[in-house]
Amino acid sequence: MERRISFDVCPRCGEYGFEHLKMHSHCVNCLHIIDRWPREFPIPAWACFAYRQVSKQFDSQITPIL
Numbered sequence: 001m002e003r004r005i006s007f008d009v010c011p012r013c014g015e016y017g018f019e020h021l022k023m024h025s026h027c028v029n030c031l032h033i034i035d036r037w038p039r040e041f042p043i044p045a046w047a048c049f050a051y052r053q054v055s056k057q058f059d060s061q062i063t064p065i066l
């Protein structure tokens with residue numbers, strides 16, 4: 001499988017060394033990076049809610065040691 005390297009003009013330094021990769025782009029000249037990782041949190045909202053509910057119950061059963 002042939003892989004073509006795609007360079008573009010860097011938005012920070014203006015040099016022609018801004019490489020576009022699958023998950024990020026970076027400049028070989030000034031090391032400027034723009035990532036494209038998914039912003040969405042990988043744990044579903046319902047799981048976070050359930051965890052918080054159980055966590056609250058667990059915290060209410062703990063007696064602090066003074």
Ligand SMILES: [Zn+2]
Binds near residue numbers: 011029032
């Ligand atoms: Zn640059």
